[in-house]
Amino acid sequence: VEEEEKEEAGSYAKCGRRYKCLACGKTFPSVPRVLRHAKCHAGGGCAKEFPDRSQLHKHQLSHSAERPFQCLQCSKAYKTAPELRSHGRSHTGEKPFICQECGKAFMQPVCLRVHMARHTGDLPFRCSHCAKGYGTLSKLKIHQRAHTGEKPYICGECGKAFADPSVFRKHRRIHAGLRPYQCSACQKTYAELKDLKNHERSHTGEKPFLCSDCGKAFSRSSSLTCHQRIHAEQKPYCCGQCGKGFTQLSSYQSHQRTHSGEKPFLCPQCGRMFSDPSSFRRHQRAHQGVKPYQCDKCSKAFRQPADLAMHQRIHTGERPYKCLQCDKTFVASWDLKRHQLVHSGERPFQCGECGKSFAERASLTKHYRVHSGERPFKCGRCGKTFVVSSSLRKHERTHGERRGGEEEEEEEEAGAAARHVCRLCGAAFGEAAALRRHQRGEHPEAAPGAPTCAECGEAFSSPYDLRKHERLHPGLRPFPCPECGKGFSDRAGLRKHERIHSGVRPHACSLCGKAFLGAADLRKHLRTHGPAPGPPLDEPLLLLGP
Structure with a gap:
């Protein structure tokens, strides 16, 4: 008995909370089940009983290692002919099992039975964490691993x-090199036919999965399922650290890495690391220069199907993301999120050094450079560094002016055009006025009292340039127009803008009767009439009534 017990104990090993068969690697939830399974390898069978000999014979094949039925297309082998026929449908795409309720077709009868449970509401296996229901126990167990x-x-x-x-x-097919299904458009290969079919829709633009709530179409059924959770307000994946909820498991897992700092995806070419696989794949395409997704309207190519879909909205005019507060629409979801900060006034990105808050992560990144002294944008001609890329681009234009001056110097006397030299970067100019223009544009930070952006710390040569720059920071424009959602930095700017919608033009020309939105516009117009004796007549139209 002791020898038998030792033999049984040597047939399995504990693997976490499960028990692993040492003969084949299969795992089981309990010792009795792994021991019962181990008898199959010993040739003793499992003592299971059957009503007739044919069923017993069929069952005995599951204990045998023999796989006499081989697929001619991929060389995969099976123990029974029905298993081979079932596998063959993955090559042909045949789906003979059709749901009578909705017409959806399936390759396997078990998949149809699980699907039918959704129509009948018969989902007996419920998750204790999020109450999500499943038609089979195995599906529930797989789901619960997302929580554990x-x-x-x-x-x-x-x-x-x-x-x-x-x-x-x-995943194992990747190591085995089994990817028999190839896309005819971009030659990408897949291990399964369904993955190829899903991929091909990125080229054709086909979106057969339609949301019954809002009519939005999707190329994948899984994308539709995730989308429908938005309508149902379901976010089954909840972060235990910050309480944030997610509709997709992959989004939840990527979010968790923001807390842990884990970046498991390493680029072998440059060593850069990524926290999520989609960013990693996008980065790899940048190395390869591959842009397989082409617009059929203008032939522009993209690395990601999502980028192509975004671009195609330019041609279709589609703006699917709508602000519920002002009805303004947007092409991209992140544009809508940025716009919504105008209404909420939220500034969620806080500097750990000084406590200053920002509406956008990019603004916080720029602001950090004020503390760190980092100037990551370097001029290739003179080596000067800058805090932001826009300042580098502006600076590079001065070298364009210098190159023109140097070409003239070669034709004229040497040094004639280089009398005025910038003490900060060495740029040379033929006139003092050109040097002053250069210093105002390229070195505004050196001028005392230069207009500075309160959001990111960048300095500008004029208040006009600062105002133009501030439009990039929606958080600095807290007065939104109720008609169109456009934001303004002060109430006066909003009032002037509202006249566009109302049609009111209070500033009228006394010479020709033409009316204008602002007094400055009227003054500019009066110059077209030429000089007039006495002070200009720019009284508001509202004061001209009886």
Whole structure:
């Protein structure tokens, strides 16, 4: 008995909360189940009973290592002919099992049964964490691993762990080099036919999955499922550290890395690391110069299908993201989020050094450079560095002026055009006025009292340039127009703007009767009539009534 117990104990090993068969690597939730399974390898069977011999014979094949039925297309082998036929549908795309309720087709009868449970509401397996329902216990267990973080399927080649066995099997095909399905448009290969079909829609633009609530269409059923959670206000994946909720597991996992600082995706070419796989793939395409997604209207090419979809809205005029407070519409979701800060006045990005808050992360990044002294943008001609890229671009134009001056110097006397030299960067000019213009534009920070942006600290040569720059920071424009949502830095600017919608033009020309929105516009117009005796007549139209 002791020898038998030792033999049984040597047939498995504890792997986390499960028990792993040492003969084949399969895992089980309990010792009795792994021991019952181990008998299959010992040739003793499992003592399971069947009503007839044919069913017993069919079951016995599951214990046998023999796989006599081989697929001619991919060489994968199976124990029974029905299993091979079922696998063959993955190559042909055949879906003979059709739902009578909605017409959706499936390759396997079990997939149809699970799907039908959604129509009947028969989802007996409920998650204790988020109350989400499933038609099968196995699906529930896979889902629950998203909450527990358990990943029992470990790749022996690279050590990567998985919660879902189907995803694990797909991953192993990468190491085996089994990617038989190739896209005819961009030659990208896939391990499964359904993945190729999903990918091909990025080229054709086909979006067969339609949201019944808002009519929005999607190329993938999984994208539709995630979208429908927005209508249902479901965010089943909740961060335990900050309480933020997510509609997708991948978004939740990427978010968790912002707390841990983990960046597991390493670029082998430049060593840069990424916290999420999509950013990593996008970065790799930048190295390769690959832009497989082409616009059929203007032939412009893009690295990501999402970038192509965004670009195509320029042609269609589609602006699907609408502000619920002012009805203004936007092409991209991040444009809407940035706009909504105008209404909320929220400034969620705070500087850890001085406590100053910003409406945008990019503004906080620029502001940090004030504390660190970092000037990451360097001129390739003179080596001067700048805090922001716009300042570098402005500076580079001065070298364009210098090159023109130097060409003239070669034709005329040497040094004739270089009498006025900038003491800060060495740029040379033929006239003092040109040097002053250069210093105002390129070195505004050196001038005392130069207009400075309160949001990012950048200095400007004139108040006009500062105002133009401030439009990039929606948080600095707290007075939104109720008609169109445009923001203004002061109430007077908003009042003047509102006249565009109301049609009121209070400043009228006494010479020709033409009316204007602002007094400055009227004064500019009066110059077209030529000099007039006495003070200009620019009384508001509102005062001309009886």
